[in-house]
Amino acid sequence: MSAIYKHSFLTIAASAAPGDQAGFLGERKILPGRKLKADIPCLPHRVVEMRQIHDPNARRSQTDLQENPLNARAWAFQEHLVPARFLDFCSSETTWECKRATWSEGGFEVKSIGYNSIYRKEYQQNLEDGDPDTLYQFWAYRILTEYAPLKISFEADRLSALSAVASEMQQRTGDKYLAGLWAGDLLRGLTWFSGFRSLGWLPAEYRAPSWSWASIESTRLLFDFGYDSRPEFVSKGLTAVVLEAECQPVGVSLTGRVQGGFITLRGRWCRQILHFGRESYPTSASPDESSDYYFLEGLPGTGSVELGEFRPDTTLEVRSYQAAGGMTRQYLQRSRLRHSVEAGLNINHPVYCVGIAEQTNGWCDTFTFLVLDHAEGKEDTYQRLGLAYISSTYVPSGWIKSMEVSDFTIV
Template identity: 30%
Template structure:
């Protein structure tokens, strides 16, 4: 007998993989998604061909259910992108311009890899619009065409085919439309496991040997019914490696915004397909993976515990984004420009080289993350203490985009408050092209604040926290505070960078130090308090004069001081030199 919602598994002794600690195999039952037993048995059989027979019906079921029953996902046909591939006939054709009016189309999310076999340029555009054969395309593009055809989607958008490569003007114009391309697509096709466009993603999946068995079960109405299910023996698999947990597509920086923006995504993973829309996340194997996926509202600002608007969701997204591989450092801002456009449209906030003007003083508090364990197939190398600041300009030094590696943000913490002594005077960036959320060629931020003075001391990374985050204790000596009464920690953007003379610090924010009680004789805290005022951590950015340009500064890192008390610290700041500081 089977009860609603149960999957049946039976442990059946030792397997041949005795070197593994969990060396038991088990019996399980598969049924197809359209079986009467599907509500009682969760597991689904994975067929070899992902787009034939029942797998195709499963995908069509997901699309139909999403289009007809999901209010958040309800589809309104929209205008096509500037160029699309017409897949309705045997001979393919790039349409330039695309047909007017509302139409369905699919968009491909893929890893280019090293394959450059079918790029559209200004020189070959006429050839593309006259038509080409399916066999002319690399494997991933062929598979995308096949997918669109079997799902009766007439048009397909592929970035490297529909945007003119090597044409800066066309790239900037079309890049600025990326938000609409993915958010308006009927379906985004995710080539999850293809490292390169030459690989393709419609591969035969491994089939598990099964034995058909008859299942007798009782319906809610009187009577008994006999149906067939598949009995299988599953050997325990080793815990998936990092490359299996994070397929190639999910390591590509450009693909993060594609995932946030697409209302429906069909991912072709190594062993099965999985579906994501705004209301459901399902695996072809029969499991509902999650009730929530990454989507556009997840990057919108939220009201924090202090009642102010915080861009912490944006910082969270950037934190993941900077762990991903990107081929060209100049793409760091363009690859999130579509998300930035949507946030600006929703909030009216002003964008500043990856940060937001309304929350800029907190947004400046990013810091590099020392990553020794990173995803396999991720091209971003582990942190190198000898890394140098890039010679070519990518972003102002105060922007996270100026750092070549993974970053995190202090501004994610909801308990972070801007010090009343810090005022944003002005901030501006210059964008050279037609995408105001893309590349920048210059920028500055001016802050009115007291300045702390520090002297750098030699340091090494010797604690677990320092190995993980790159924050060091006692690498700075303050000329303004009694250093035996506070702990000063710092994190330099490029530790090996030559810095001469005194460093300046701009204190920006404070937060309560949780469960910390302070005694000057015990830097680790004591069992009693000396005042009713809470003890605080104060954080800010480290700056130094730009070489050859007096009174203009560059960011070189960030710092924290604790424990201090707010009123005494503000009184202390009032006695310091206050100035407008321009950081570039």
């Protein structure tokens, strides 16, 4: 896939077409305009008719995805970035992209800024000129946050549909690719979360280890922006150490599907009790409107500090298994359900919180914890449930240094 698109002379996209059986050269949408009176003698009617032009920076906005369905497809993402030249037939105009520029039909060069869509020029400049840390940031904060929410017909293809971009990044960095993350930037990679109030859900079949963003489907994917791995930013001793990380690919491709994988972290940890609650909003339009949420509190009798915000990856479910000696034990499992259920109200379960990163914003630190529980029937391995945070303002002196240091193997 990477070689085919990379070495094509020109790639043409019919973004406005709803499918491969539909045409795209019909009548285009004309954006609304208005007539302005102008006191210009050379104009016969002294009226200027101005037509609104399409804003190319609005690519993958909600309106754009409705009018240009191809932009919402995961497979089309890499087919857009990898080619040297890209001609796009959109609903209201045609755009041109190459390694040096992106031009709209209105005659303006498109400049991708912040959260706006990635264009070929930006992608190529990062590959050619970016140092490793710049490339890691580009991968997490730009490529993955734009790619992960895109639609895909077969859930199992989520990693495969990004393999061409991953292959080019791997050639540039020489790093080991781990189910959508990079070994050289793994701690930053672990700080992903699926929005603030929007939870993800498990795909129908196994797709990636629980620590990878690719293990779930979500409508949004974000990473901690304050993360910095440089020694001068790691001051409190909470940042974990990656001891080992491996993935088992399906087939020969190292950037495609995986059938398993694990990471082993060494870090400071504490125990917390995970609860499920329901928060009502009496001022809302509907008096019955409520929001389901999960929260953590310190384990009684341990002197553990209560962690603040908890962001679960998905709705959580309590499961049971038969342990050695015939004992029945419970564990928390991420769910395939897209919304919380009443059964969640019974959650009152201890979990492991492993410190993985520190964020510095200039006036206080925020500590990020990976929230884990035992994997099914395995006392020596763990699965990821989400992330938790606490501000250094609420951390008593000496608490971090008093935390136990252990190794955790996460699958």
